[in-house]
Amino acid sequence: MNLKQLSELLGLSQTTVSRALNGYPEVNEATRERVLQAVKETGYRPNKAAQRLATGKAGSIGLVMPTAPGHQSDVHFGEFLAGLGEEAVRHDFHFVIMPSDPDDEVAALRRLAISGNVDALFIAYMRGHDPRLAMLKSLSMPYVVHGRSFGAEPDYPYLDIDNEGAFYDATRLLLQLGHTRFALMNGPMHLDFAIRRRNGVISALAERGLTLEEDCMSHALMTDEQGLLAMERFLQLPERPTAILCSSTVMALGAIRAVNQAGLRLGEDISLIAHDDVLPLLKPENFSVPLTTTRSSLRAAGVRIAQRLIGTVKQAGPFPEQELWKTELIVRASTGPAPQQS
Amino acid sequence: MNLKQLSELLGLSQTTVSRALNGYPEVNEATRERVLQAVKETGYRPNKAAQRLATGKAGSIGLVMPTAPGHQSDVHFGEFLAGLGEEAVRHDFHFVIMPSDPDDEVAALRRLAISGNVDALFIAYMRGHDPRLAMLKSLSMPYVVHGRSFGAEPDYPYLDIDNEGAFYDATRLLLQLGHTRFALMNGPMHLDFAIRRRNGVISALAERGLTLEEDCMSHALMTDEQGLLAMERFLQLPERPTAILCSSTVMALGAIRAVNQAGLRLGEDISLIAHDDVLPLLKPENFSVPLTTTRSSLRAAGVRIAQRLIGTVKQAGPFPEQELWKTELIVRASTGPAPQQS
DNA sequence: GTTGGGTGTCAAAGCGCTTTGAAATTTCTG
DNA sequence: CAGAAATTTCAAAGCGCTTTGACACCCAAC
Structure with missing residues (x-):
């Protein structure tokens, strides 16, 4: 069933039917009703490709999903997507996901x-001096960045959390509790958030004249396994750290296992x-020793980014460029x- | 830059350029080279919407992502998607994800x-007597189902794991170890895999004249938290089960915490x-007590389903309908x- | 020297929609 | 009740691509 058939069925021109469907004012209410009724009966849906070709708009947000054999999928990706989706479904938007090495x-x-398949772009997993920013700027297509790119002029539209502030505050709390030997279990070091979190820790420590040694830092994928390994390394240091900052609850899971296996108690020794x-899937309040955390909902960020993206495409703006x-x-x-001290 | 501009630039017709690009034989090799060279220089990309409108094919796989405020995202979704993507990237396919309540x-x-936006469909999260199957059959669009629908005629293309066999075997192992009191921590009970896993357990027990009591079964979302709660319930039963079957390693995480908190030892008391x-993100071999598991890679399933889907669209078949x-x-x-017995 | 079969190229139609500019119809005004 | 204004509908063009059918060209064959 296409527009032509539908219009013939109704004895109207394609123009009128199209206008009735898209809410244009210059069509009689009675006619509109008839059209809507026929749509219901026939199950007619406009062909999106044709619509996009004609209007240049497609109601879709594009994103690139990094993937390759051996490339680990990321829990956070799914959660974020759920947030994007939650908002998209309200506006009948969909996603075009391009997998890429x-x-x-x-x-x-x-x-x-x-490709002309999308109206707006979303990018994440930002790195320091991220080369994608220049590309996006040259594109004249709306986009929003999740995170920021350390070292790049912050003149692009982004939504980020205050990673530096979060880890600064967390470190301060531990300092106030009297800790002096710190370690940081971080995400991969080329990623922007990892850089900022490290800086947050370092600057809080610096205020007390403390430093973060190289062997008290780990940069790795944020999995259970890496958490375990990193913590095992920390615990074997001659000057064992007593305060650990960790970039993810998933990683913390492995870290805690290492603490337990070493016969130490979380919240006391460490x-x-x-x-x-x-x-x-993982609530810090349900851990056997409930976890102190810096919290920010990834999903909420997804919802918000979708809002900005869709709003921009629909000209519903203006939105703040930087959040x-x-x-x-x-x-x-x-x-x-x-x-x-023992 | 579009085809017309490109062809004018080259002094060729659109036809010839299009053919050169799409590898048709009736074009001079020298001409093809010239075209390819120009494409490289100008960065020309065919407009996908136009291509799809003209050919009816778009190089895309469609899937529906369940999402809503309060609807929990699922770790497994991301992992599966990574598998799909791994294969899709090899064929320059992409995904269209429609979020839906x-x-x-x-x-x-x-x-x-x-919508005409996709060439093939993929569906998952199958339920018993799933209403989507009838819909898909009426659609004349290729599709592959991940999982099966209990109670429906198995005449649709699917890829599933032998859930019943897996849990049957696991139960048999525990029986051979002398266990007689069993409990099952399962996924939501309307889902097909949960039904089959339960049946696997029940039939293995039946062979020894044992049954699975209602209070030794839990059906819940497969999260850490639900695992904890379910296990706590089991442990308080007057006849405490000693053998637990669990539908997910994430859930097992919480379950194990409950075991530890009760002062019991995994692999001995339970x-x-x-x-x-x-x-x-979660490797069973790295648990503090390494986990006995029934294993099947979700990601591998994603790769395989993408293969079948893309192969069918490209007429590269035939593929087995049921796996x-x-x-x-x-x-x-x-x-x-x-x-x-104490 | 005509016929025949490749080979390389092209103009034009068509995919299903939106939108422009004009025409037909109805309604209002003096 | 004529003419203007507003309302409703329409035919046709265009979005960027693929594909059909035709055309020109060249070389081998009779």
């Missing part, structure tokens, strides 16, 4: 944009603060006063 | 299909076998002989 993301993004993206969300520091039982 | 999936699927979808993958039973330390 992680090494080929700039090109994949360009292909996606030029204090730990993890960043919580509010993943439904920086504060995180919450939620104190639970995994943090406690520094143990007495 | 979980209650509206049939309609969303229909919209997606009729034996546990979980189903492992091979999620990169049932066996799972592996991998014995680690979380299972042991039934404790002596």
Whole structure:
């Protein structure tokens, strides 16, 4: 069933039917009713490709999904997508996901944009001096960045959380509890958020004249396994750290296992603060020792970014170009006063 | 830059350029070279919407993502998508994801299909007597189902794992170890895999004249939290089960916490076998007591389904319509002989 | 020297929609 | 009740691509 058939069925021109469907004022209410009725009966749906060709708009947001054999999928990706989707469904938008080798993301993004398949772009997993920014600017297509790119002029539309502030505050709390030996379990070091979190820790420590040694930092994929390995390394250091900052609750899971296996007690021998993206599968309050966290909902960020993107496409703006969300520091039982020097 | 401009630039007709680009034989090799060279220089990309309108093909796979405020995202979704993507990127296919309220999936699927935006469909989260199957059959668009629908004639193209066999085997192992009191922590009970896993357990028990009591079964979202709650319930039963079957490693995480909190030892007081979808974030071999699992890679399933889908669209078939993958039973330390009756 | 079969190229139609500019119809005004 | 204004409908062009059918050209064959 296409427009032509439908209009013949109704004895109207395609123009009138199209206008009736798209809410134009210059069509009789009675006619509109008839058209709507016929649509219901026939199940007619406009062909999106044709619509897009004619209007240049397609009601879709494009994003690149890094993937390759051996490339680990990321829990956070799904959660964020759920947020985007929650908003998209309200506006009848959909997503076009272009899978791409992680090494080929700039090109994949360009292909996606030029393909004419999408109205707006979303990008994430930002790196320091991210080469995608220049590409996006040259594109004249709306986009929003999740995160920022350390070292690049912050003149692009983004939504980010205050990673530096979060880890600064967390570190301060641990300092106030008397800790002096710190370690940081971070995400991959080329990623922007990892850089900023490290800086947050370092600057809080610097205020007390402390430094973060190289061997008290780990940069790795944020999995259970890497958490375990990193913590095992920390625990074997001659000057064992007592305060651990951790970039993810998933990673914290492995870290805590290492603490337990070493016969140490969380919240007493070792204090730990993890960043919580509010993943439904893993709640920090349900850990056997509930986790102190810096919290910011990834999903909420997804909803907001979708709002901005869709709003821009629909000219519903203006939206703020830059948003920086504060995180919450939620104190639970995994943090406690520094143990007495033994 | 579009075809017309490109052809004018080259002094050729659109036809010739189009043919050169699409590898048709009736074009001079020298001409083809010239065209390819120009494409490289100008960065020309064909407009996908126009291509799709002209050919009816778009190089895309459609899927519906259930989402709504309050609807929990699912770790497995991201992992599966990574598998789909891994294969799709090899064929320059992309995905169109239509977010939909979980209650509206049939309609969303229909919209997606009729929109003309996709060449093939993929569906998952199958339920018993799933209403989407009838819809898909009426659609004349290729599709592959991940999972099956209990109670429906198995005459649709699917890829599933042998859930019943997996849990049957796991139960048999525990029976051989002398266990007699069983409990099952399952996924939501309307889902097909949950039904089949339960049946697997029940039939293995029946062979020994045992039954699975109602209070030894839990059906819930497969999260850490639900695992904790379910296990706590089991442990408070007057006749405490000693053998637990669990539908997910994420759920097992919470379950194990409950076991520890009760002062019991995994692999001694309580034996546990979980189903492992091979999620990169959570490896059963790294648990403090390594987990005995039934294993089947979700990601591999994604790759395979993408193969079938893309192959069908490209007429590269034929593919088997029904595939049932066996799972592996991998014995680690979380299972042991039934404790002596105290 | 005509016929026949490749080979390389082209103009034009068509995919299903939106939108422009004009025409037909109805309604209002003096 | 004529003429203007407003309302409703329409035919046709255009979005960027693929594909059909035709055309010109060249070389081998009779």
